[in-house]
Amino acid sequence: xxxxxxxxxxxxxxxxxxxxxxxxxxxxxxxxxxxxxxxxxxxxxxxxxxxxxxxxxxxxxxxxxxxxxxxxxxxxxxxxxxxxxxxxxxxxxxxxxxxxxxxxxxxxxxxxxxxxxxxxxxxxxxxxxxxxxxxxxxxxxxxxxxxxxxxxxxxxxxxxxxxxxxxxxxxxxxxxxxxxxxxxxxxxxxxxxxxxxxxxxxxxxxxxxxxxxxxxxxxxxxxxxxxxxxxxxxxxxxxxxxxxxxxxxxxxxxxxxxxxxxxxxxxxxxxxxxxxxxxxxxxxxxxxxxxxxxxxxxxxxxxxxxxxxxxxxxxxxxxxxxxxxxxxxxxxxxxxxxxxxxxxxxxxxxxxxxxxxxxxxxxxxxxxxxxxxxxxxxxxxxxxxxxxxxxxxxxxxxxxxxxxxxxxxxxxxxxxxxxxxxxxxxxxxxxxxxxxxxxxxxxxxxxxxxxxxxxxxxxxxxxxxxxxxxxxxxxxxxxxxxxxxxxxxxxxxxxxxxxxxxxxxxxxxxxxxxxxxxxxxxxxxxxxxxxxxxxxxxxxxxxxxxxxxxxxxxxxxxxxxxxxxxxxxxxxxxxxxxxxxxxxxxxxxxxxxxxxxxxxxxxxxxxxxxxxxxxxxxxxxxxxxxxxxxxxxxxxxxxxxxxxxxxxxxxxxxxxxxxxxxxxxxxxxxxxxxxxxxxxxxxxxxxxxxxxxxxxx
Numbered sequence: 099x100x101x102x103x104x105x106x107x108x109x110x111x112x113x114x115x116x117x118x119x120x121x122x123x124x125x126x127x128x129x130x131x132x133x134x135x136x137x138x139x140x141x142x143x144x145x146x147x148x149x150x151x152x153x154x155x156x157x158x159x160x161x162x163x164x165x166x167x168x169x170x171x172x173x174x175x176x177x178x179x180x181x182x183x184x185x186x187x188x189x190x191x192x193x194x195x196x197x198x199x200x201x202x203x204x205x206x207x208x209x210x211x212x213x214x215x216x217x218x219x220x221x222x223x224x225x226x227x228x229x230x231x232x233x234x235x236x237x238x239x240x241x242x243x244x245x246x247x248x249x250x251x252x253x254x255x256x257x258x259x260x261x262x263x264x265x266x267x268x269x270x271x272x273x274x275x276x277x278x279x280x281x282x283x284x285x286x287x288x289x290x291x292x293x294x295x296x297x298x299x300x301x302x303x304x305x306x307x308x309x310x311x312x313x314x315x316x317x318x319x320x321x322x323x324x325x326x327x328x329x330x331x332x333x334x335x336x337x338x339x340x341x342x343x344x345x346x347x348x349x350x351x352x353x354x355x356x357x358x359x360x361x362x363x364x365x366x367x368x369x370x371x372x373x374x375x376x377x378x379x380x381x382x383x384x385x386x387x388x389x390x391x392x393x394x395x396x397x398x399x400x401x402x403x404x405x406x407x408x409x410x411x412x413x414x415x416x417x418x419x420x421x422x423x424x425x426x427x428x429x430x431x432x433x434x435x436x437x438x439x440x441x442x443x444x445x446x447x448x449x450x451x452x453x454x455x456x457x458x459x460x461x462x463x464x465x466x467x468x469x470x471x472x473x474x475x476x477x478x479x480x481x482x483x484x485x486x487x488x489x490x491x492x493x494x495x496x497x498x499x500x501x502x503x504x505x506x507x508x509x510x511x512x513x514x515x516x517x518x519x520x521x522x523x524x525x526x527x528x529x530x531x532x533x534x535x536x537x538x539x540x541x542x543x544x545x546x547x548x549x550x551x552x553x554x555x556x557x558x559x560x561x562x563x564x565x566x567x568x569x570x571x572x573x574x575x576x577x578x579x580x581x582x583x584x585x586x587x588x589x590x591x592x593x594x595x596x597x598x599x600x601x602x603x604x605x606x607x608x609x610x611x612x613x614x615x616x617x618x619x620x621x622x623x624x625x626x627x628x629x630x631x632x633x634x635x636x637x638x639x640x641x642x643x644x645x646x647x648x649x650x651x652x653x654x655x656x657x658x659x660x661x662x663x664x665x666x667x668x669x670x671x672x673x674x675x676x677x678x679x680x681x682x683x684x685x686x687x688x689x690x691x692x693x694x695x696x697x698x699x700x701x702x703x704x705x706x707x708x709x710x711x712x713x714x715x716x717x718x719x720x721x722x723x724x725x726x727x728x729x730x731x732x733x734x735x736x737x738x739x740x741x742x743x744x745x746x747x748x749x750x751x752x753x754x755x756x757x758x759x760x761x762x763x764x765x766x767x768x769x770x771x772x773x774x775x776x777x778x779x780x781x782x783x784x785x786x787x788x789x790x791x792x793x794x795x
Contacts, residue, residue, distance in 0.1 A: 164189045185201060185203075216232050217230070315354075376388055421451070449470055485516075618640075682732055730756050
């Protein structure tokens with residue numbers, strides 16, 4: 099210990115003449131410096147003491163440094179006790195990370211032979227207060243700190259002065275904030291208490307050594323950016339640390355329930371015990387090297403590996419082996435954060451899986467996923483798989499082959515049969531080795547040229563594939579999707595589909611042969627296809643649809659003829675239309691009758707807020723079941739839940755929907771050009787259910 103003293107001793111004091119003040123002041127300074135390890139570790143409270151007659155410029159010990167120390171002692175001659183006050187402008191424990199100012203401790207000082215003791219309130223600026231007691235004799239130094247029901251005791255043996263034992267009972271974890279900040283600068287402790295023992299070895303020829311055996315209850319901790327957090331965490335841990343310029347920390351023990359958050363990874367431990375161990379060393383660049391990581395959570399997850407974190411806690415390198423024999427529990431307790439981001443928070447998993455992966459410089463180097471009897475069920479019925487098995491291997495270097503299989507699956511209610519997916523990987527991508535046919539809807543869907551680029555440090559997941567639909571049964575499709583009973587076949591080729599940034603774009607188009615005509619779908623794309631509020635965009639063209647068959651399916655009044663048109667810039671949000679530019683019209687074809695029933699006239703009038711106009715024949719319309727027409731046309735531009743209507747042309751303030759032919763000459767004219775979209779949908783639904791009764795004006 100290095101002590102620089104400037105004393106002001108009154109010449110008449112008997113203690114000075116007897117040398118007592120010098121001995122006492124030296125003891126007080128030594129005692130206070132020795133107790134500083136206790137104060138630094140446990141003192142969010144303030145030190146209070148009263149004594150006099152000595153000023154100490156600086157006190158240094160292997161644990162702490164005090165500056166501007168003032169010791170004042172009031173002692174009556176012949177008495178066995180006096181009153182002590184010790185104050186210090188600053189107290190620092192650099193290796194422990196503590197710094198206090200305005201320390202003040204006041205206590206009644208007692209002497210019993212060669213033993214001395216003092217106990218009283220201790221305070222420090224901008225902190226709380228606690229009761230500090232110190233006892234000194236030739237063999238040992240003992241100290242205690244009490245605040246509420248929290249107790250901390252320090253014991254140092256004169257035979258081994260560099261070794262200090264600290265006993266804790268229900269000590270708030272905030273008392274260890276500064277010490278923990280030495281290893282984790284961003285960690286902020288909240289609730290929680292510690293009980294256990296800490297051994298501090300402050301030998302001057304090596305870094306400060308800490309060996310702790312602690313039990314923690316109700317721990318809460320987080321970081322300013324919210325990326326790391328814990329709540330209600332319990333633990334029983336053994337901690338060994340060397341707190342030099344490059345700290346080394348080893349941990350082994352059990353977590354006893356609680357919740358953890360690491361970025362997107364949310365872990366719910368419930369009330370389970372999880373065995374963990376690890377060792378980390380601070381790197382010269384400010385990051386951390388974890389030479390050993392081990393996590394054992396029963397059937398849910400067993401993981402072992404090593405890792406390297408950058409100074410900002412970003413993952414630089416990782417070698418990890420994981421296994422779960424209960425994917426259902428793993429999904430609920432470990433994967434909910436990741437699944438929630440993808441809009442799959444309710445996903446149900448089953449089976450067994452193992453994963454080995456390696457990351458270097460923030461990039462995935464290799465991965466090997468092995469699945470055994472895995473089931474994947476989306477309660478919202480967007481997709482599902484049964485009997486998933488096999489392995490999926492990824493390599494950024496040497497080529498490697500793998501293969502997955504499944505027994506059956508569904509996609510938005512559409513079932514498909516068994517499949518095998520042969521993959522090859524090398525050079526940082528995963529690709530299919532051959533075309534992948536899937537039996538579906540009486541035909542087949544063929545995936546080819548599948549290429550998967552995993553997410554990296556600067557880019558997200560990138561998936562590309564070709565898609566062919568071969569002779570799918572539209573009637574089966576209608577049943578699966580709860581559509582009206584359409585009939586026909588569906589086919590088409592999409593040379594390339596591209597998924598990136600939660601968006602799926604399709605090149606090419608699809609052709610459905612429906613109602614003796616064709617429906618073409620192009621410019622197809624989806625945003626958040628499996629996430630929250632999925633969005634679909636497309637352009638749809640219709641050529642030569644048989645109107646009589648079409649209106650029969652929709653429960654519309656009968657219309658014969660051929661329908662053409664388009665629905666451009668269609669946009670669905672959560673499968674509900676929010677925007678489009680639609681135009682539908684008939685075209686005359688040789689040999690095709692063009693007639694419209696009275697029911698169909700009424701239905702068109704309901705949709706377009708229309709009425710009849712014409713000559714004398716208009717008064718006779720109610721006498722006829724159907725009528726010849728020349729043309730039918732209707733248009734709607736949907737935006738902001740309003741449909742701007744149009745037809746074949748203007749008719750005064752209105753627009754023509756049906757242009758009649760011959761006698762009786764029927765003309766249906768719409769007058770409301772702006773129709774509320776929800777109201778229009780209700781009208782269409784009423785027409786389909788037959789709730790609209792025919793009324794002729």
